[in-house]
Amino acid sequence: MTLPMLFIDIRKGFRAAGTPPFLLDVTETFAPGFTVLFGPSGAGKSTLLDCIAGLLRPDDGAIKLNEEFFYDSARRLSLPPQHRHTAYVFQSLALFPHLSVEQNVAYGLSAHPSTERQERVERILPAFHIESLRARKPGELSGGEKQRVALARSLVTQPRLLLLDEPLTGLDAALRFAILQDLCAWNAASRIPILYVTHNREEVDAIGERVVALIDGRVQESGTPRAVLDAPRSIALAQAAGFENLLHAHVVEHRPADGVMRVALDSANCDLEIPLGTEPPGAAVQVAIRAGDILLATEAPRALSARNILPGTLESLEPRGSLVVAQVHAGARFTVHLTLGAVRSLQLVPGLRVWLVLKTHSCHVVLP
């Protein structure tokens, strides 16, 4: 049996008064299993899913699943959403508010005989742990329960393609992980292409076999989560991937023997050693560093493998949930993530003299 492949080659433009024109231009093949669609809001992720589901019609191009065309501008063919047999879980979930959980889940099975309908519903309800909620209306469900119902309603139809638009937004980590496990178990049993839109790095790591980064309507990069998100090659992607520190710098010299190059920060009189790139000496670059990848010391560190040690002053500490966001001025301003325990044991207070420690491979050159 050949594996179902989704092939997309579409363009769709939008013009609205007061906003710059937007063009979605995507050519990409999606294999069975999870593909994470990653990108800042407004990058066109939901528009792409709407085109695949048949809710929006592209300007031209083609969309096909295996050999069956969903859309083909050359033949003026566009299959209505009813006939595409896809499943699509919206960010808003769109549960029918006047129907019970059971009626919601059975909604997509109206074409099947009632015995089979009943059978399938009875199978999917326990798989998503919503058996006890069957008589409730969506208004009486918690956030996590709603998300489970929305997933069950989509998957019970045995779709050929699954589109998920941030379906787990707003859930706490434990619940998100539990639902992801159910979803992964389901994926293992029925291998179909799954396009999963998320901003959440933990979700990417939990399910991501492959990441496609969409920026300004175009696929900027695709590959494993590590390759795309840990070493982003553009500023827009670095920002979307959670690189809090973006520093303007110039290449000073290449040291090919060590596999590194030295860059000078524009705003400060200090150098960083970063992985060797192709930018020639003198070229302007931007260096992206995750706030969580920076170490902070209250004494000048010695005998350390890290090559970049910058003295500076702690400017502010701001608790944010379980972490503390510190702003440090070390020539340039750096954002550093610390744990509550580290702040306590190091007795950190604003005004303190500190040292920042950056590993060479935590520094990534991104293109403007």
Place this chain on the structure above:
Amino acid sequence: MNFVALLLSFRLAAVVSAVLLILALPLAYWLAFTRWRGKFLLESVVALPLVLPPTVLGFYALIALGPRGLLGRLWQFLFGHTLAFTFAGLVIASLVYSLPFAVQPLIASFESLDRRLLDASSILGATRARTFFRIILPLSWPGLVTALVLSFAHTLGEFGVVLMVGGNLPGITRTISIDIYDRAQALDFTSANHTALLLLGISFVVLSLVYGMNRRAWSPWPAK
């Protein structure tokens, strides 16, 4: 009080609001969901009775329903008499007169629906008809009741159109508002007042019902 006129008015209002609902549902659905750029033209036509003097509307209705009008000739061919000064003629003229009161609440309630619910329905394989009957209609019931109640109340109180088209035939076309007019003309103010008060009361109750319901105070699902 003239119970014959009262009963006639209620009969007219009931028939008109029932027929209007059937006509207004597809019309409102189309107006709410079409992407046709010229839809404002049809919207204007539907809204015309709101601004037109009832005598103008009644005049054209009389022409259309009379022996020279298209509708009148067709009716004469089918039933052997014209529509003017008959109950059926009154119904037809009232349908036009009260059309915006049925269509506009329906459009408003269709347009306020979360489009993602309709998207979800079609992705789950539902045809347009199934989406309409299973999702759109049940979620639009406040608009439905508003349309029904407003067209009923509006028809109950109509005067100008009835006078033009129906004349003043007791039991056939003499409605309650014409009865009030007649009494006042005959200086029978007590009797006119009783009937007028009754209409005032009915109108107030009806509007309270509509506004109260649109606040969704006892809605079975939480507000969006």
